Amino acid sequence: xxxxxxxxxxxxxxxxxxxxxxxxxxxxxxxxxxxxxxxxxxxxxxxxxxxxxxxxxxxxxxxxxxxxxxxxxxxxxxxxxxxxxxxxxxxxxxxxxxxxxxxxxxxxxxxxxxxxxxxxxxxxxxxxxxxxxxxxxxxxxxxxxxxxxxxxxxxxxxxxxxxxxxxxxxxxxxxxxxxxxxxxxxxxxxxxxxxxxxxxxxxxxxxxxxxxxxxxxxxxxxxxxxxxxxxxxxxxxxxxxxxxxxxxxxxxxxxxxxxxxxxxxxxxxxxxxxxxxxxxxxxxxxxxxxxxxxxxxxxxxxxxxxxxxxxxxxxxxxxxxxxxxxxxxxxxxxxxxxxxxxxxxxxxxxxxxxxxxxxxxxxxxxxxxxxxxxxxxxxxxxxxxxxxxxxxxxxxxxxxxxxxxxxxxxxxxxxxxxxxxxxxxxxxxxxxxxxxxx
Numbered sequence: 001x002x003x004x005x006x007x008x009x010x011x012x013x014x015x016x017x018x019x020x021x022x023x024x025x026x027x028x029x030x031x032x033x034x035x036x037x038x039x040x041x042x043x044x045x046x047x048x049x050x051x052x053x054x055x056x057x058x059x060x061x062x063x064x065x066x067x068x069x070x071x072x073x074x075x076x077x078x079x080x081x082x083x084x085x086x087x088x089x090x091x092x093x094x095x096x097x098x099x100x101x102x103x104x105x106x107x108x109x110x111x112x113x114x115x116x117x118x119x120x121x122x123x124x125x126x127x128x129x130x131x132x133x134x135x136x137x138x139x140x141x142x143x144x145x146x147x148x149x150x151x152x153x154x155x156x157x158x159x160x161x162x163x164x165x166x167x168x169x170x171x172x173x174x175x176x177x178x179x180x181x182x183x184x185x186x187x188x189x190x191x192x193x194x195x196x197x198x199x200x201x202x203x204x205x206x207x208x209x210x211x212x213x214x215x216x217x218x219x220x221x222x223x224x225x226x227x228x229x230x231x232x233x234x235x236x237x238x239x240x241x242x243x244x245x246x247x248x249x250x251x252x253x254x255x256x257x258x259x260x261x262x263x264x265x266x267x268x269x270x271x272x273x274x275x276x277x278x279x280x281x282x283x284x285x286x287x288x289x290x291x292x293x294x295x296x297x298x299x300x301x302x303x304x305x306x307x308x309x310x311x312x313x314x315x316x317x318x319x320x321x322x323x324x325x326x327x328x329x330x331x332x333x334x335x336x337x338x339x340x341x342x343x344x345x346x347x348x349x350x351x352x353x354x355x356x357x358x359x360x361x362x363x364x365x366x367x368x369x370x371x372x373x374x375x376x377x378x379x380x381x382x383x384x385x386x387x388x389x390x391x392x393x394x395x396x397x398x399x400x401x402x403x404x405x406x407x408x409x410x411x412x413x414x415x416x417x418x419x420x421x422x423x424x425x426x427x428x429x430x431x432x433x434x435x436x437x438x
Contacts, residue, residue: 001331002079004039004148005030011047012149015070015079035372035418036425037080037333039148054152055079057145059138060297060314061157061278063088063267066138067310067332070149076322079149081311081332084137087339088130088270095129101352131274137337139281140422146285154282155318158275158291186210188298190229192268199257200234200247207232213261215240225262292318334426338370364392365411370420375400375413382407389424390414 002015010033016024021040024030030040053072060067063086070080127135145151190210197204199211211230214220217240230238238246247254282289300316301308304325311332315325347356362368367390375386390409391399400409403426418425 001081001329001333004034004037004080006033006039006041006148007046007050008041008043009046010041012052012147013042013045013047013050014053014072015149034148036335036423037082037144037148052150055149056153056155056320057142057151058314058317059142059154059156059282060310060317061134061138061271061274062086062310063134063270065310066134067312067314068138068141068145069311069315070145070151071315071322071325073153073320073322075326076324077326078315078330080145081314081330082141083310083332083334084141085334085336086134086137087337088134091133092128092130101348105352125277125280127274127277131270133337134270135274135278135281138278141335142282142285151287153288153290153320154285155290155292155320156278156282157294157297157317158279159272159293186224186227188294189224189268190227193224194229194260197229198231198234199228200230200238200253203231209235211235211238213243213257218242228257228261290318290320336424336426338422338424340420340422341369359394361394364394365396367392367398367411367414367416368420370422370424371416372418372420372425373400373414374417375409376415377409377413382409387417 001018003018003021005013005016005021007013021030021038024040024042025032029044030042033039033041053074056071056073058069058071066084066086068082068084069078071078142154187210191208196208198206198208208229208231211228211234212220212222213226213228216222220226243257244254247257279289279291296318297313297316300318300321301312304316306312306316306325306327309332311330312327315321315327341362342358345358345360346354347358349355367373369391371390373388373390375388377383377386386400386402388400388402391401393399396410396412397408398411398414399406400414
C-alpha cells in the first residue's frame with residue numbers, strides 16, 4: 001500500500017512508495033503526520049511546483065464490511081485500500097437492551113399510561129441508528145481520504161442486486177437476457193443467499209449451477225424465490241422431479257430449503273435500505289458520483305481475473321474501471337468501528353437496577369480509551385515492546401488490547417502514537433504490531 005503525502009502547507013500530493021517514504025524520513029525531508037492511514041509531510045515541496053494526478057474513490061458498501069479503494073485514474077494503479085467493519089448490529093443490540101430495561105422499569109414503577117402515537121416526528125431522511133452508523137463510517141473515511149489525496153470523482157454501488165430485473169427478467173426484453181451481464185445479477189444474489197455451496201449436498205469450492213426448485217417444465221418461474229444453487233451431479237440427479245420427491249428421504253433438508261427459498265437477505269436489505277441516502281450524501285461532496293450494480297462489479301472483476309475481497313470489489317465498481325488494474329503489493333488497512341464511548345452514567349445490572357456509576361472524566365494521565373499506544377514493558381511476564389489499543393482505568397493500570405491477547409500495563413510504559421478516533425486498526429505492511437522479547 002502506498003503512503004499518503006502532504007506538502008508543507010498540508011495540501012495533498014501524489015501517494016508514494018513505502019521505500020521512498022522511508023528514504024524521505026531518514027534524510028529528514030519529511031516527518032510523520034499520521035499513523036493510520038500512514039501519512040507523511042514533505043517539508044520542501046508545495047502543490048504549486050508539483051504534478052498531482054487525479055484519483056477516484058471507489059466504494060463497495062456492505063452490511064458488515066465496506067471496501068474502499070483509491071485508484072489513480074490515468075494509470076489504473078490502486079494506491080490505497082481499506083476494509084471497514086461496521087458496528088450496526090452492536091448498535092441495534094444496545095438499543096434493544098436499553099429498551100427492554102426501560103420498559104421493565106416503567107412497568108414496575110409507574111401507573112398505566114396510554115400509548116403515545118402521532119406525537120413524535122422524525123426529520124426527512126431519518127434512518128435507524130444501526131443503518132445510520134454504516135453511512136457515517138463511509139462518510140467519515142471519504143472525508144479523511146479527500147484531505148490526504150487529490151480526489152476528483154467517486155464510484156459506488158447503488159444497489160447490491162438489481163432486484164427488479166431479477167424478479168422480472170423480461171423487463172428489458174431479449175437484449176437483457178442475452179447481454180454480457182446476463183446471469184451476473186441473479187448468480188451473485190444466489191451465491192450470497194445460499195452460502196456459496198450446493199443446496200442439496202452442501203459441497204463447496206466446485207462450479208455451481210442455477211437450479212429451479214420447481215422445474216420450468218412443471219410450471220416453475222424464473223423468480224429468485226424459485227431458484228437455488230446446485231452442483232452438476234445434484235442438478236442432473238434432480239432433473240425435473242418435484243423437490244418433495246427428490247428429497248423424500250431428507251425431510252429436514254427439504255424443510256430448510258423451502259423455508260430459505262423465500263427468506264429475504266437481511267444484509268442485502270440493509271444495503272438496499274441505505275443506498276439512496278448514501279448516494280445523496282456522496283453527491284453533497286460536490287464531486288462527480290458514478291454508480292453501478294453488484295452484477296457489474298462482479299463482471300468487471302471476473303474478466304480481469306481478480307480475486308474476490310471487499311477492497312478488490314471496490315476497485316471494480318462502475319463502468320469507469322480501467323481495463324488494467326495495478327494491484328501488486330496492495331495490503332488493505334483493516335478498520336473496525338468502535339464508537340466514541342458512552343454517555344451513560346449509571347450502569348445497570350441485567351435486571352435494570354443501578355450497580356455502578358461511571359466517572360465524568362474521559363481521560364486519565366493524558367490517555368483515553370481507544371488510544372493506540374506503543375508499550376515498552378521492561379520486566380515481568382509480558383516484557384517486550386507492543387503496539388495496541390488501550391482501555392483506561394482511573395488508576396495507574398490500563399488494559400492493553402492486542403489482536404490475540406490483553407493484559408494490564410502501567411501508563412508510565414506507554415507512549416501514544418495515534419489518538420482515539422472511534423476506530424481500531426490492524427496494520428498492514430508498514431505498521432504491523434510487533435513484540436521484541438528481552
